[in-house]
Amino acid sequence: MKTLWSKTYHWINERVELDGLVEFMGKKYVPVNSHSIWYYFGGVSLFLFIIQVVTGILLLLYYKGGEALAFESIQFIMSKVQFGWLIRSIHSWTANLFILTALIHMFSVYFGKAYRKPREITWVTGMLMFFLAMGFGFSGYLLPWNELAFFATKVGTDIAGAVPVVGKPMMVFLRGGEEVTGATLSRFIGFHVAVLPGLFTVLLGIHLLLVQRQGMSEPLSYEEESPKERKTMPFFPNFLLRDMLLWLIVLNLLAILAVFFPWELGKKADLFASAPAGIKPEWYFLFMFQTLKYIPGKVFVFDGEVLGIMTFGLGGLLWLLVPFWDRKSSRGERNRFINYIGLFIVLYIIILTIVGWIL
Amino acid sequence: MAESTEPMDTQENRRDFLKYFLGGGLIAWLAAILYPMMAYLKPPKQAEVEVTSVKAGKVGAVEKDSGTIVRFGNKPVILLRNAAGEFRAFSATCTHLDCTVQYRKDMGLIWCACHNGRYDLNGRNVAGPPPRPLDEYRVVIQGEDILISKKA
Incomplete structure (x- = not known):
């Protein structure tokens, strides 16, 4: 066994020089400080993404697109296919946990100012992946073709349509026509299983490569300490084993959620039924949804919804570009202003999500 | 002086010509690829029976x-x-x-x-x-x- 292993290694090493990579991995250290816990959320998000790829491929083997088939095929997966209920439930739960861990990862990076020079590209690729994750959530939500999904898609694409100038063509592009129909479903399947995974994988590759090359960022306060006082742990195997342990815990949590709180399918979409009372988007869209409820139809001369959408769009853009306008952190100075903004946003999201959940 | 600028001018003219010719060709080539793709993405109008x-x-x-x-x-x-x-x-x-x-x-x-x-x-x-x-x-x-x- 041992010789087979070393023979294989030798065979590959002769051709692609693995030694350099192994040496690099052996010399890689992860900083240990009171904020180290946050380093794990990126890894957990990665793990959840891998689960999504695997369960997504499995679902795709039975899923059928189209107005007349989509809902029924999910029913078939959940009731006839062995462990189909489990695979689908895990895919739905993982989608939600993924958004949650990615959010935690994002805010921990934000408050730690880990986006500062030289890690701007890591931040930007991460943010783009987060936007794609929301696209994954939005497009995947429609695929079971149920009542909630139908109206969520109507509202979501209508919001895109309210954007001045480019909105209308974008809405038609997303819907595959003027209205949400089977044509929309076909497009969303394409986005969900081909376009988004392709883009995401490229960004993920860049993101991980940069993290490996540049190492973990440390909070500004730790950079001031003398190198002797700064503690580290080897990435391999210490950090990796901790990572693996956490992944195992997350997998168990997922199994519990999927088994004891199976994801519902709901009622099949009816194009000629009223939106049901209590309709809500997924929780990660809830704070925006709730905000739209409060904005009146007209604010001065502006359409209320257009104003809301433009504000969120602008906010998202500023958030994406934070490494480029927070010059202070890049110079290694403290910037409390950034913390206040972040705190405001976190509180805003939490409060409006709770309000939206209750009301 | 006059002798040396003339060939330079011709050379530059020739270079400009090539630049615009190849650049224009590249743009036309891109358009020929992108136009069908964009047109494909636009869903065709379905003939609808006008209900009154x-x-x-x-x-x-x-x-x-x-x-x-x-x-x-x-x-x-x-x-x-x-x-x-x-x-x-x-x-x-x-x-x-x-x-x-x-x-x-x-x-x-x-x-x-x-x-x-x-x-x-x-x-x-x-x-x-x-x-x-x-x-x-x-x-x-x-x-x-x-x-x-x-x-x-």
Whole structure:
């Protein structure tokens, strides 16, 4: 066994020089400080993404697109296919946990100012992946073709349509026509299983490569300490084993959620039924949804919804570009202003999500 | 001096010519690839039968103080009957974000579940985010039949 292993290694090493990579991995250290816990959320998000790829491929083997088939095929997966209920439930739960861990990862990076020079590209690729994750959530939500999904898609694409100038063509592009129909479903399947995974994988590759090359960022306060006082742990195997342990815990949590709180399918979409009372988007869209409820139809001369959408769009853009306008952190100075903004946003999201959940 | 600038000029002219020729060619080449792709993404217009009126059932089958969604071509229309027995019809598509509205007996209003938009029984937006009233349709009673048609 041992010789087979070393023979294989030798065979590959002769051709692609693995030694350099192994040496690099052996010399890689992860900083240990009171904020180290946050380093794990990126890894957990990665793990959840891998689960999504695997369960997504499995679902795709039975899923059928189209107005007349989509809902029924999910029913078939959940009731006839062995462990189909489990695979689908895990895919739905993982989608939600993924958004949650990615959010935690994002805010921990934000408050730690880990986006500062030289890690701007890591931040930007991460943010783009987060936007794609929301696209994954939005497009995947429609695929079971149920009542909630139908109206969520109507509202979501209508919001895109309210954007001045480019909105209308974008809405038609997303819907595959003027209205949400089977044509929309076909497009969303394409986005969900081909376009988004392709883009995401490229960004993920860049993101991980940069993290490996540049190492973990440390909070500004730790950079001031003398190198002797700064503690580290080897990435391999210490950090990796901790990572693996956490992944195992997350997998168990997922199994519990999927088994004891199976994801519902709901009622099949009816194009000629009223939106049901209590309709809500997924929780990660809830704070925006709730905000739209409060904005009146007209604010001065502006359409209320257009104003809301433009504000969120602008906010998202500023958030994406934070490494480029927070010059202070890049110079290694403290910037409390950034913390206040972040705190405001976190509180805003939490409060409006709770309000939206209750009301 | 004059001798040396002339060949330089010709050279530059030749270079400019090549630059524009190749650059223009590249742009044309890109356009030839991108145009069909963009055109492909634009969904074709489906030939729709223009519906001008639909039969929405019998007068006796619709309860007083109720609202039902009726198919009008590929659009939903809400048919209301008030307590006095009069009929009215409006587009059932909320003017806010495209959800389908419903009649709420308890409120005596047309209500949209998505963002809590409210319209009175004349289709006027009275509360919540809707920016415009609902479009009204004409209801004609022919004997026992309810006919809904577009307002001219």
